[in-house]
Structure formats: structure tokens, C-alpha cells
Amino acid sequence: MIVQSLIDEFEHEVNSTRRLLLAVPExxxxxxxxxxxxxxxxxxxxxxxxxxxxxxSLTQDVYDMGADSFERGATDDxxxxxxxxEKNVEKARVAIRSITEESLAVQWTMKFGDRTLIGPMPRNLVVRGFLFNHLYHHRGELIVYLRATGNKVPGLYGPTYEESTGLG
Known part of the structure; x- marks a missing residue:
């Protein structure tokens, strides 16, 4: 039951994140x-x-970010x-669909080489805190950036202030 709820939230929020990223002007x-x-x-x-x-986070009990190499593109594009x-969402989708109720209780740790960055903590806290809430925090920052530069912000949880007041 919890796993399906996490998957449903993931899918819903992917669409919101996509709308937000598409609102970022070059x-x-x-x-x-x-x-x-x-x-x-x-x-x-x-x-x-x-x-x-x-x-x-979802497939390894100890995730060493220092040993992982991941793609980053140009920040000016x-x-x-x-x-x-989109590539990372597909990878994330496979990973989140692989979790079980039991795997959510497993202790998880994030390291960078010999240094522990997060944990150990139950994986269910990792999903909510490190993955979901971390993402929501940075999306909120991006909304502030968009507004500060005079750009329209897409409604993620209903109409934005501008849309609801007729200002947008």
C-alpha cells in the first residue's frame, strides 16, 4: 500500500516538475x-x-556518490x-517500481568515499526526505527565480496567484 502511494506521488510530481522546467526561459x-x-x-x-x-537510493543499501558517475549537461542549455x-526520470521510474514494503524498512546510508553524508536511516525516510522533499524544496526555489525574473510560473497544485487573480 505504501509503495503504490509513493509510485503514484512520484508520477504526479514528475509531471509537475516537467511543467516547471519547461517554464524556464533560455x-x-x-x-x-x-x-x-x-x-x-x-x-x-x-x-x-x-x-x-x-x-x-532505492537499489543500494550504501550509496557512494563518490564512486558513481552521472551525466550532467551544460547549465546554459x-x-x-x-x-x-527525461533520461533520469526513466531510470528513477524503474528504481521506484522495484521497491517493496520490506525494502523501505532497510537501513540506508549515503557516502562520499569514506565520509558518511546521510544515515544510516530507514529507506522510507530517504524516499520522503532525500528524494521527494529535497526535490520540492528546489522546485520552490526555482519558482522564486522565475518570479524574480518576471516569468510566468505554472500552477503545480492548482492555479497560481496570477492566474487566480487574473493578473497572469
Missing amino acids: KDLGFRPSPTSWTMGELAQHIATIYYWYVG IRATIELF
Whole structure:
């Protein structure tokens, strides 16, 4: 029951993420709200990359990011980022469909070489915290970037403020 709920949420949110990435204009990929912030292109690419992490998070009990090599495209090409997103979603879809109720209780750890970054913790917390909530956090940031640059934000959970007030 929990597994199917996670799969359903994953599929719903993939569509929302896709709509958000498709709203990112090429002209604003270099926008950076502060000197320590990512550019809009870097943030969009990070969102696309999170889907790659489903594989290591859901199929390995210890995921060593230092030993993994994953593709990253140019951050100044939104089409490349969207292609990366689509490739990573397919990998994530296979991984999330492989989990079982039992595998959600297994302890999971993320490492970078000898350094432990996250965990150990039950995989069900990894799915919600590291994968889902992490993605939602960065999508919220991207929405702020879009608004700060005067771009339209797609409604992810119903109409946006602009749509509901007739301003958009």
C-alpha cells in the first residue's frame, strides 16, 4: 500500500516538475539572486539530477556518490537539462517500481568515499526526505527565480496567484 502511494506521488510530481522546467526561459539561465546562489540553469540541472539519485537510493543499501558517475549537461542549455531530466526520470521510474514494503524498512546510508553524508536511516525516510522533499524544496526555489525574473510560473497544485487573480 505504501509503495503504490509513493509510485503514484512520484508520477504526479514528475509531471509537475516537467511543467516547471519547461517554464524556464533560455534567456534567464544565468540569473543568480545572490553571489552564493546557483544560477537558474544550475538549479534546473540540479532538479533534473535528483531523479538520477533514485537509482542509488532505492537499489543500494550504501550509496557512494563518490564512486558513481552521472551525466550532467551544460547549465546554459535548458533543452539539454530537460533531456537529462527525461533520461533520469526513466531510470528513477524503474528504481521506484522495484521497491517493496520490506525494502523501505532497510537501513540506508549515503557516502562520499569514506565520509558518511546521510544515515544510516530507514529507506522510507530517504524516499520522503532525500528524494521527494529535497526535490520540492528546489522546485520552490526555482519558482522564486522565475518570479524574480518576471516569468510566468505554472500552477503545480492548482492555479497560481496570477492566474487566480487574473493578473497572469
